[in-house]
Structures are given as structure tokens and as C-alpha cells.
Amino acid sequence: RRSKRRKNVAIAYETGLGDGAEQGTAEPQRPYWEPKDWRQQLERIREMRRNRDAPVDEMGVEKCYDSSAPPQVMRYQVLLSLMLSSQTKDQVTSAAMLRLRQRGLTVDSILQMDDATLGQIIYPVGFWRNKVKYIKQTTAILKQKYGGDIPRTVEELVKLPGVGPKMAHLAMNIAWDSVSGI
Numbered sequence: 713r714r715s716k717r718r719k720n721v722a723i724a725y726e727t728g729l730g731d732g733a734e735q736g737t738a739e740p741q742r743p744y745w746e747p748k749d750w751r752q753q754l755e756r757i758r759e760m761r762r763n764r765d766a767p768v769d770e771m772g773v774e775k776c777y778d779s780s781a782p783p784q785v786m787r788y789q790v791l792l793s794l795m796l797s798s799q800t801k802d803q804v805t806s807a808a809m810l811r812l813r814q815r816g817l818t819v820d821s822i823l824q825m826d827d828a829t830l831g832q833i834i835y836p837v838g839f840w841r842n843k844v845k846y847i848k849q850t851t852a853i854l855k856q857k858y859g860g861d862i863p864r865t866v867e868e869l870v871k872l873p874g875v876g877p878k879m880a881h882l883a884m885n886i887a888w889d890s891v892s893g894i
Contacts, residue, residue: 771806773797774886778813784861785818787887788854791862791869792817794879794886795847799838808834819860822851846874866892 777789792812797805811833815821822830831844850872854860862883863869869880877893884892 767802771802773805773882776806776809778817787862787883788819788851788860789813789817790887791850791872791875791879791883792822792847794882795843795850795874796834796837798843798874798876798879804837808837819851819855822847823855843874849873850875862887864888 773790773793776793777786779786781789789809793805793809796808800808809817815825815833827844827848830847831840834840834843834847837843853872854862863872866877866880866884869875869883870877875883881893884890
């Protein structure tokens, strides 16, 4: 009768000639794999993006917040613009953010606003009904737990309703000027 448990097998490697082991040097480096022609592709992308003339350059999330607002308000606006931008064209996100900012886009103003009004303001962003719910929930959490500011870590940001890892990394970069992963 065979045992169902696997038996551990010790693996020993022989040191061969020419591998550097006999001279006391480090193990040889394995060649690093790179995708075919990736450097050429990257250079082409850089060339295409040199003029910075895509919609994201004029009205992306980095352009949607009020740069003259206090830092805490600015960070909140960055997070909201990221939440609105998911599954939405930059032009639509920018227009929705402009309408929100015209009404005084702060944590308190969003908490005082009813869901129907918020929905009318952000429409036609993608999934606007869900985003109204997430914005209200997230804003309440920010007010209660963070004093109206946004969290300082990716781990805390992704715990907020409607905020995923990509948004969290972008928020860290734009709002906190901290590169965290993207």
C-alpha cells in the first residue's frame, strides 16, 4: 500500500566549470526577459505624446480640481474627479466637475446636497446612480474618520466605497504628490 503523502527529495546542484563558483564570484545572472521591441514601442509612444494634445492633457483629472482651493479641499476634489472618471470620457468628467465646483465643491456641500440634485449635476457620467451613492458614502466617511481630508495611503483609499487600486494610486500621485505604484 502506497502512502498518499509526497516524499521530499533533496536537490543538489553540481558546480561546473566556467560558472564562476570556483573563483568565489557571485552566481551568474540569468538574462532578464523583455517583451519584444518594447523600447522601440515606448519611444514611439513618447513621440506621439510629445505634443500633449489628447483630451486627457486638457481636461483630465489633473486639471479638474480647483488649484486655488485649500489643500484639503483640493485633495477631496481630486478624489471626486477620479471617482467620476471611471468609465467616463474626460470631456464628460471635466464638465461634471465644473458644475460641481460652481456649487462650491467641498465635503460639507456634498453632504448637504440631496441625492437627486447630485445626480442631476453629475449626469451624464457613466454609472451616475452608483456614483451618487459612492460619493455620498465616501464623503460621509471622510468627514467622520479623516476630518474631511482624504486618506494618506493606498490601503486606506481602497477601503472607500467606489475607489479601486488604480484610483488610489492616482490620488496618491495627484493629491499627495507621492508615487505609490503606477
